[in-house]
Structures are given as structure tokens and as C-alpha cells.
Amino acid sequence: MKNLLTGFLCTCLLVIAGSAPARAQEKKPDSQPADQAVPATTATSDSTQPAASDADQQTPPAGQTPPTGQTPVPPPAEDQPAGPHSMIAQPPPPPPKVPDVRRPGESGFWVDIEGWLPKQQPYQNGGTKNTDTGSSTFITLQGKPKYAQSLDVGLAVGLHNTLKLTLTNFNSVGDYTSPIIVSAWSQEYSGGEYISTNYHYEQAKLSYEYLTWPFPVGSRKVRLKTLWQVQFTNITTTFDAPDNYYDSNGNLILNSQGQPISLVGSGTKRIISPEFGLGFSYYPSRHVRFELGGSGFGFPHHYYVWDGEASVNIRVLNHFEIRLGARGLGFKTSTNTDYYIKGNYIAPFAGIRWYSNSE
Numbered sequence: 001m002k003n004l005l006t007g008f009l010c011t012c013l014l015v016i017a018g019s020a021p022a023r024a025q026e027k028k029p030d031s032q033p034a035d036q037a038v039p040a041t042t043a044t045s046d047s048t049q050p051a052a053s054d055a056d057q058q059t060p061p062a063g064q065t066p067p068t069g070q071t072p073v074p075p076p077a078e079d080q081p082a083g084p085h086s087m088i089a090q091p092p093p094p095p096p097k098v099p100d101v102r103r104p105g106e107s108g109f110w111v112d113i114e115g116w117l118p119k120q121q122p123y124q125n126g127g128t129k130n131t132d133t134g135s136s137t138f139i140t141l142q143g144k145p146k147y148a149q150s151l152d153v154g155l156a157v158g159l160h161n162t163l164k165l166t167l168t169n170f171n172s173v174g175d176y177t178s179p180i181i182v183s184a185w186s187q188e189y190s191g192g193e194y195i196s197t198n199y200h201y202e203q204a205k206l207s208y209e210y211l212t213w214p215f216p217v218g219s220r221k222v223r224l225k226t227l228w229q230v231q232f233t234n235i236t237t238t239f240d241a242p243d244n245y246y247d248s249n250g251n252l253i254l255n256s257q258g259q260p261i262s263l264v265g266s267g268t269k270r271i272i273s274p275e276f277g278l279g280f281s282y283y284p285s286r287h288v289r290f291e292l293g294g295s296g297f298g299f300p301h302h303y304y305v306w307d308g309e310a311s312v313n314i315r316v317l318n319h320f321e322i323r324l325g326a327r328g329l330g331f332k333t334s335t336n337t338d339y340y341i342k343g344n345y346i347a348p349f350a351g352i353r354w355y356s357n358s359e
Contacts, residue, residue, distance in 0.1 A: 101219045106160045112152035114351030119144045122343025127335045135181040142174025142197045160211040171200040184239040187265030198238040205231035221283040227295045229275040235341050238266040269333035287315035303334045318358035323351040
């Protein structure tokens with residue numbers, strides 16, 4: 001019995017010792033894919049093959065899982081797959097920004113006072129609805145203005161654009177002796193009569209000066225602007241015969257109502273019209289500017305208005321500028337009335353302009 005028990009224990013120890021290597025082999029990971037068979041010569045040829053280098057042991061073939069305990073080595077950069085954004089086209093870099101140079105008057109606001117010397121004489125004549133007969137309706141308005149004054153107020157709006165208001169005013173007084181009978185505003189004057197004339201011109205114009213070329217301006221020295229304007233013109237004329245208020249004895253002549261007679265003929269004509277034109281500016285230097293511009297509008301055989309100027313402008317102080325040049329304007333009121341007035345003027349001018357901004 002004792003021998004039988006001893007034999008049974010020895011048999012159990014032999015079985016346990018034999019099963020231990022088999023379990024160790026089951027826990028060892030297979031370096032080959034499960035669906036690939038290991039060649040039969042592998043076991044016998046390992047002893048004859050040279051030992052693999054450390055790099056070969058650390059970098060497994062592509063598609064295989066590295067052995068346990070080893071850090072996977074990434075493939076070379078050229079073998080790596082493209083990132084998620086590499087397939088999207090990237091926009092080109094933006095072009096460099098061109099500096100925008102603002103010249104005087106292209107920012108802030110300014111005020112300009114000018115005086116000029118028109119010498120031309122307008123005239124008044126009968127229109128298509130005039131009913132005067134037996135007398136002439138053509139009268140040249142006498143005298144020359146001592147000077148004409150203009151006021152400009154400008155405001156920069158947007159990129160290099162300007163909104164401007166211009167006020168112009170002048171008047172003239174003169175006299176002459178008419179060789180023929182003339183009629184003015186339904187007042188008739190005999191031939192050889194001493195006649196006094198007086199006229200007053202007023203104009204208000206609102207102008208939007210829009211930069212048309214170049215764009216973008218950058219640091220260019222040239223500006224070409226289109227002018228979009230609306231203007232109001234008012235002309236009043238007055239005629240009188242100051243020597244005919246007294247008789248030959250020096251007594252004041254009275255009318256049928258016992259009141260002193262009146263030999264005054266007076267009337268007003270107006271024009272409200274759009275104007276369109278062009279303005280050109282050139283900046284040869286930082287403190288000098290040349291300007292040229294003109295605008296107008298009208299209907300043939302009815303009315304017209306126009307104006308223009310050419311000037312050189314010199315910056316003398318941070319906020320002040322001297323302006324020298326020539327200016328012209330013209331008008332003719334509607335001929336489809338009892339009387340119409342026509343005049344055209346060209347004269348030199350000088351002015352000074354103040355800018356809210358400084359350089």
C-alpha cells in the first residue's frame with residue numbers, strides 16, 4: 001500500500017512537470033498573423049541565421065503588430081498619410097495693402113472766402129410772351145461790379161469725395177441816356193431820357209464731387225471727379241428815370257391820386273436747375289495743388305447755366321491755403337416769359353481757405 005501511494009504521487013508530479021512548458025508556450029504571443037503558417041524549416045534554421053540587428057528587431061514589417069513591450073516606430077514622413085486638411089485648397093495670401101494718402105480737403109471740412117472782379121455787362125430783353133409794342137425791350141444793364149464775393153463750405157464724405165456749398169453774390173449800378181423808346185417791366189421810357197439801371201445777382205449751389213479715377217488712389221497725385229450739382233440763381237433788375245420826377249419849375253409831379261409818380265420798373269427772374277461736370281486736380285508737391293473744373297446745364301432756346309474755374313493753390317500754414325486763378329459763370333433765364341436776362345462773366349479771383357485738418 002505504501003509503495004502504491006508513493007508511485008501515485010510520483011506519477012502526478014511527472015504530469016504537472018510536463019504540462020508547465022505547454023502553458024508557457026500558449027501565453028507567448030505569435031509574431032506571425034494567425035492566418036499564416038510558420039514554415040517547417042524555421043525551427044531548424046534559427047540556429048544558422050545571423051542575429052538580427054536592434055533596428056530590425058524594433059521596426060516590424062508594415063502591417064504587422066510589434067511584439068509586446070516594444071514602442072511602435074512611426075513610418076518615414078513621406079510614407080505617412082496626408083492630414084485631413086491637405087486635400088482642401090488654401091487661398092492665396094492677400095495682396096499688400098496700399099497706403100491711402102488723403103490730400104487737403106479729403107478729410108474733415110473747410111471754409112473758403114474769395115473775391116473776384118467781373119467786368120462784363122448783362123442785358124435784358126423781351127421774351128416770347130412780351131406784349132409791349134412800339135418800343136424796344138433790349139436794355140444793357142449799366143455799370144460794372146466793384147467786386148464779386150463767394151463763400152465755399154466743403155465737407156469730406158466717404159473716400160476722397162466732397163460735399164460743397166457755394167454762395168455767390170454781386171451787384172452793379174449805372175446809368176445812360178437811351179436814344180430810343182424802351183420798355184422794362186411794363187415801364188416805358190422815352191427816347192433821350194436819362195435812365196438808371198441796377199441789377200443784383202445771387203447764386204447758391206450744392207455740389208457732390210465724386211472721385212471717379214483713379215481707384216484705389218493710393219499715393220497717386222491725380223484726381224478726376226464727376227460733379228453732381230443743383231443750383232438756384234436769382235437775378236433782380238431795376239430801372240428808373242430820376243430826372244423826370246420834377247417839372248420844368250422844379251415841382252414834384254403827382255399822379256391822379258395826388259401821390260408822387262413812380263417811374264421805377266423792377267422784376268426778378270429765377271433759375272432752378274441741375275448741373276453736371278468734371279473736376280481735375282493735380283498735386284505736384286505736398287503744399288501745391290492745381291485745379292480745373294466746370295459744369296453746366298440748359299435747354300436750347302430756353303435757359304442755361306454754367307460755371308468753371310482754374311486755380312493754383314498754395315499751402316502757406318498748417319491750416320491755411322492761398323488760392324489764385326480765374327473764374328467764369330454764365331446764365332440765361334427762360335425765354336418763354338415776358339422778359340429774360342442774360343449774362344456771361346470771366347474774371348480773375350483770389351481767396352483764402354481754412355482746413356480743419358492739418359498736415
